Amino acid sequence: MDLFSLLILVILVTSFLSFQWLFHRVSPWVSPRASSGFLCLADQQKVEWNSRTVSTLHALVVGFFCLYILLFDDAVNEDPVWGDPTLVKINVGMTTGYLIS
Template identity: 55%
Template sequence: MDTITKLGTVFASFVICQLIFHFVSSWFSTKVFPRFNSLSWEEKIDWNSRVVSTYHASVVGVFCLYILFFDKALRADPIRGDPWLVNVNIAITSGYLISDLLFLIFYWKAIGETVYIVHHCAMLYICFHILKEGILAYIGNFRLIAEISTPFVNQRWFLRTLRYQKSSEAYIINGVLMTVTFFLTRTAMIPAFYYYLYCMYGTDVYIGLGLLIQCSLIGSCVTIDVMNAIWMVKISRGWVKLIQEI
């Protein structure tokens, strides 16, 4: 996949995310959820941001699973493998991350949080190396599997904003799906990922990456995993609180 195509995909992803945020989300939400019109300005900004996030996570998640189970070429060479579909997936994610960073900055009072800035920058750093150097595609795809849990995280916020009771069937079912997918794709994969890095450490291929890329890879992943672990603790506490309230 040549550089022009990669940049074009990043730009197209960025534009689509902007269009969904500024036009599609409000139009669709008004027709499907009448309560959307009564939301505050801050809630509408957060709502539209989460619609974009859900769109991105759904597209990327499907690609990730397909690549994980069916891309034999990538599994054969997880370090230097450079399949076009992974590059497309990483480019889509890069466009989304850039777009969402702008949302966070321009609408800081409504949705701005430092932890999301750190998360997005760490993810962009990994994406940059994958697209620029044509390496670590397997690891990049492995990390993006975490996005499978994102639609359920957003749905929880939508249900709360629409005033669903925490004891309602929809809230509980989504809560279970959110917890299971978050644990499986973000928490349970942490030891598997670092075991993979441990097995790779010291090999000729790993040494060939160079110190900068090695430190970038490990530093970015540690940052993201610490945040995922903190979020998992918060989800667990939420369940304890919900059970006590029911």
């Protein structure tokens, strides 16, 4: 396995672990402090809340990353269809890790 594929695999695994940590630890800790109604939710609703929180964070991170790629990545600007941009592959690795989680 070449170095680049290994890098993408590490990003994928890190993304998976990060989003799992956000779902199981961060969102349940932050949510009651941000919204007093969180504690009144049923367990199923809390899972839905945490899932939507992590989904929103993922959308923000990937969205900003996509904007950066669109505006500043030379490989994408030179050949948007057949170019081989590294940042796009990293972004796909992050999204794949999120989708697996």
